[in-house]
Amino acid sequence: MATLRIAEWATGLSYSDLPQTVVDAAVRSFYNWLGCALGGSNHPTTTTAVKALSPFFGIGTSSILRDQSSGSGAAKADASHSALINGIASHVHDYDDTHLETIIHPTGPVASALLAQAEALTAQGMTVTGDDFLLALVVGIEAECKVGLAVWPKHYDVGWHITSTTGSIGAAVAVSKLLSLFAEQTAHAIGIASTQVTGLREMFGTDTKSFHVGRSAQNGLLAAILASQGFTSSTSALEAKRGWVNVVGQGINRLDEMVGSLGKVWEIEKNAFKPFPCGIVVHPVIDGCIQLHKEIREKGVDVQGIKRVKCRVHPLVLELTGKKTPQDGLQAKFSVYHGGAVGLALGKAGPAQYADDVVRSNEIVSIRDRIDATADEQLGADEAEIVVEFQDGKPLKKHVKHAIGSLEVPMTDEQLQEKFLDQVSLVLGKEGAKNASDIAWGLKGVSDVAALVKAW
Amino acid sequence: MATLRIAEWATGLSYSDLPQTVVDAAVRSFYNWLGCALGGSNHPTTTTAVKALSPFFGIGTSSILRDQSSGSGAAKADASHSALINGIASHVHDYDDTHLETIIHPTGPVASALLAQAEALTAQGMTVTGDDFLLALVVGIEAECKVGLAVWPKHYDVGWHITSTTGSIGAAVAVSKLLSLFAEQTAHAIGIASTQVTGLREMFGTDTKSFHVGRSAQNGLLAAILASQGFTSSTSALEAKRGWVNVVGQGINRLDEMVGSLGKVWEIEKNAFKPFPCGIVVHPVIDGCIQLHKEIREKGVDVQGIKRVKCRVHPLVLELTGKKTPQDGLQAKFSVYHGGAVGLALGKAGPAQYADDVVRSNEIVSIRDRIDATADEQLGADEAEIVVEFQDGKPLKKHVKHAIGSLEVPMTDEQLQEKFLDQVSLVLGKEGAKNASDIAWGLKGVSDVAALVKAW
Numbered sequence: 001m002a003t004l005r006i007a008e009w010a011t012g013l014s015y016s017d018l019p020q021t022v023v024d025a026a027v028r029s030f031y032n033w034l035g036c037a038l039g040g041s042n043h044p045t046t047t048t049a050v051k052a053l054s055p056f057f058g059i060g061t062s063s064i065l066r067d068q069s070s071g072s073g074a075a076k077a078d079a080s081h082s083a084l085i086n087g088i089a090s091h092v093h094d095y096d097d098t099h100l101e102t103i104i105h106p107t108g109p110v111a112s113a114l115l116a117q118a119e120a121l122t123a124q125g126m127t128v129t130g131d132d133f134l135l136a137l138v139v140g141i142e143a144e145c146k147v148g149l150a151v152w153p154k155h156y157d158v159g160w161h162i163t164s165t166t167g168s169i170g171a172a173v174a175v176s177k178l179l180s181l182f183a184e185q186t187a188h189a190i191g192i193a194s195t196q197v198t199g200l201r202e203m204f205g206t207d208t209k210s211f212h213v214g215r216s217a218q219n220g221l222l223a224a225i226l227a228s229q230g231f232t233s234s235t236s237a238l239e240a241k242r243g244w245v246n247v248v249g250q251g252i253n254r255l256d257e258m259v260g261s262l263g264k265v266w267e268i269e270k271n272a273f274k275p276f277p278c279g280i281v282v283h284p285v286i287d288g289c290i291q292l293h294k295e296i297r298e299k300g301v302d303v304q305g306i307k308r309v310k311c312r313v314h315p316l317v318l319e320l321t322g323k324k325t326p327q328d329g330l331q332a333k334f335s336v337y338h339g340g341a342v343g344l345a346l347g348k349a350g351p352a353q354y355a356d357d358v359v360r361s362n363e364i365v366s367i368r369d370r371i372d373a374t375a376d377e378q379l380g381a382d383e384a385e386i387v388v389e390f391q392d393g394k395p396l397k398k399h400v401k402h403a404i405g406s407l408e409v410p411m412t413d414e415q416l417q418e419k420f421l422d423q424v425s426l427v428l429g430k431e432g433a434k435n436a437s438d439i440a441w442g443l444k445g446v447s448d449v450a451a452l453v454k455a456w
Numbered sequence: 457m458a459t460l461r462i463a464e465w466a467t468g469l470s471y472s473d474l475p476q477t478v479v480d481a482a483v484r485s486f487y488n489w490l491g492c493a494l495g496g497s498n499h500p501t502t503t504t505a506v507k508a509l510s511p512f513f514g515i516g517t518s519s520i521l522r523d524q525s526s527g528s529g530a531a532k533a534d535a536s537h538s539a540l541i542n543g544i545a546s547h548v549h550d551y552d553d554t555h556l557e558t559i560i561h562p563t564g565p566v567a568s569a570l571l572a573q574a575e576a577l578t579a580q581g582m583t584v585t586g587d588d589f590l591l592a593l594v595v596g597i598e599a600e601c602k603v604g605l606a607v608w609p610k611h612y613d614v615g616w617h618i619t620s621t622t623g624s625i626g627a628a629v630a631v632s633k634l635l636s637l638f639a640e641q642t643a644h645a646i647g648i649a650s651t652q653v654t655g656l657r658e659m660f661g662t663d664t665k666s667f668h669v670g671r672s673a674q675n676g677l678l679a680a681i682l683a684s685q686g687f688t689s690s691t692s693a694l695e696a697k698r699g700w701v702n703v704v705g706q707g708i709n710r711l712d713e714m715v716g717s718l719g720k721v722w723e724i725e726k727n728a729f730k731p732f733p734c735g736i737v738v739h740p741v742i743d744g745c746i747q748l749h750k751e752i753r754e755k756g757v758d759v760q761g762i763k764r765v766k767c768r769v770h771p772l773v774l775e776l777t778g779k780k781t782p783q784d785g786l787q788a789k790f791s792v793y794h795g796g797a798v799g800l801a802l803g804k805a806g807p808a809q810y811a812d813d814v815v816r817s818n819e820i821v822s823i824r825d826r827i828d829a830t831a832d833e834q835l836g837a838d839e840a841e842i843v844v845e846f847q848d849g850k851p852l853k854k855h856v857k858h859a860i861g862s863l864e865v866p867m868t869d870e871q872l873q874e875k876f877l878d879q880v881s882l883v884l885g886k887e888g889a890k891n892a893s894d895i896a897w898g899l900k901g902v903s904d905v906a907a908l909v910k911a912w
Contacts, residue, residue, distance in 0.1 A: 045687070048682075048685050048686055048687050049682065049687065051685055052681050052682050052684070052685035052687060053678070053681065053682070055514065055515070055517075055534065055535075055576070056514045056534040056535065056536045056537075057514050057534075058511065058512045058513050058514045058534070059511070061511075078511065078512040078513075078514070079511075079512065080512045081512075120511070158698070158702075158703055159697075159698030159699070159702065159703040160703065161651075191658075191659065191662070191664060192664055192667065194656065195617075195654060195655060195656045195658075195659050195664055195667075195668065196652070196654045196671065197653040197654070197656075198651060198652045198653070198654075199651060200650065200651045200653075200693070200698060200699065200700065200703055201698045202647075202651075202690045202692070202693055202696045202697075202698045202699040202700075202703075203647065203651050203689050203690050203693070205690075206647070206688040206689045206690055207682075207687045207688045207689065208647060208648055208651055208687070208688065208689035208690070211648065211651075211682075211687070212651065215652065222509075225508050225509065226504075226505065226508050226509070226663075226667070228508070229504050229507055229508035230504055231501070231504050231505065231508060231663045231664070231667070232662040232663045232664065233659050233662045233663065233664035234658045234659050234661075234662055234664070236658070237656070237658055237659070240658045241615075241658075242614070242615030242656060242657045242658045243615070243656060243658040244656065244658075246614075246615065247614055247615040247616065247656055247658075
């Protein structure tokens, strides 16, 4: 009954049932997703997909998020391709949100499908309000994370990219909600989505990783659209003997437990946001170095007066990001030394600080070469200790117990906005980014989501 | 290296490398596929999918196979949707071909993708010859069946619909060949296709079963198109630690062995065709009854003079198809009694003999009720013994050692044509069906495949 129970829960939920904390988490999740989707819109992975697939685009009801004035290629597509492309863009910088218990990046598949379908509905003369949209986003993300938890961790361990394998299901539930499908139709949509198991971890490090996110958005959208016309699948798709959990769960099956917790434990409240566009293990060092940057500036000291920087970090940090002399932005993502250097020298570690010319600049290289890091098993994975020694004067010390972006120290709205502006300015310019940000914060209570998109 | 080896084999193969038996098998496979795709084109599963998804259709370069004069909905779509819809139609009657060693229905995913892309190329001013098309069909089917054999039987046992999970890969290889991609690009296409693992057996008995076939055609087409524009995936997608075989093979891994047999053992030569639109276990009884029909007619005896019919069959026959009093065409597919009755009374068991009114007709019901069947473990699954007793005169006896459609007794070209005409006449009328049949037999050596489609 798990499939039907998810469907019934989703169809029965009203906006007024959502706790304020859940609404806030949904707004922040959408806002962060939009920044990532706009920020990734001119990445070569995204533009290659647009170029390859634009011959298949149907009538343009839905946006391809990007600089609409750039004039290269379509700015609109059918809802299905819009979901695919925006989904790719939102994940391509590995900068999107994380449900830390499952490492699902939950908003990408769900929001990409939802926004595309909301615009398609508008093209048909209907209107989707901000509250309708947020409610659908919540039910989609809850379904996605619950089925993820049902098979965690073996599903991921064996090689499935859990973001997209569960994302198809989340997107299907969300779009079904937006279309006001009945519970049984929603169950069929879950079935059609669950049979499209997309995403092998073997693809990590290639264009196909972010394709997974876009494709899962598309899978879920397609599933809901088919189900809305009476296309049938199994309404026991998740729990049946040869259903999703048994086939891809590798013997783990917490489905009933997770379905029972729907509406009691809200997964979206456990969604975290990445402050820096690089592997999460580097974040404590960056966080500490940015804090030190401020202290150094307040003391009026020149960072070039730094003699030596000693970091103690969790062993994984050196294992995953021990690159001493990165040569470009991509390599710099795997260098704790670069992360520390831009934190200390610039007080920031956004996409601009990972540009190739910054990575190779004398200013950064000279600081970078003064940074040492040693592994210490006593430290947590989101912990770091940094000591900055100067040519003259007393050393400065910083202990980061939990890095910014962890559940213990979540990003504030202001920090989320800084992240948004840093990303989006590179695509839309500063003014465009600020405008997009203001509009996006206003999602809740807005009367027409599609009109909001138009204003970007 | 398996992924790259498949890609290299596929890109290196020329039409002149194909043995005549392989070319013949490819022509027959395509011919049978076309009959099934046209025959399934007005099935509610197919028309529901067209209705639901037509808002997403792009510029119509490629055919939606069906009665073009019916005027309901689009007759053309973008290549991706053409592949999806024709793939659904070709499988919806469970009447397509079978690679018996893996029970993959190999042509559906591959031909649906290929025909759609061939027409799209023509729309771009290029021409695909019949020989190009057949060569691509062969490499696609070989890749599909080899990767299927690599994980058979546990992959199927655990719950994967092996036709579509391998079909995405076959379609990707075939379309890559049609696009003349390099080996490395083809390997990327295999990667993008393999990461879209579509098809859970739990969906059998619903619209989603044939959706799997269409979606796998679409997955493979998409993969090849993306790879052609430089979109990357893993070139070790099949063999890597977290690649396709290890994630979905359930511990079975005969990949290297199967890749080593490419071009030595041709899987397409082992492709079989279903003579009757029902479960294969009923086929021996139908086969025998059709033969008896002829003998009875030759003797000038009225079949209504039959007193009793006694069948000995493999135990699976009664387990799967023991329905005594089917009420409609769908139920009749699970009735060995109906199959025997139409064989004896009408000498045929095509789609027309599974129409609801035939199933309920007095003529058939009265014969059906005189048929008994008993299970006998001594018999093979494709074996049956039938004894017909009359009111007057000597009984007639028929022993079918291997049913028609088995590898031992393959359908002749004439029988394939009868099957084609029986299916397609219901959609295009008799004349239209004959015309389509004549054109389809001429695929080999034709100068322009798209022009051939136009003529249907």
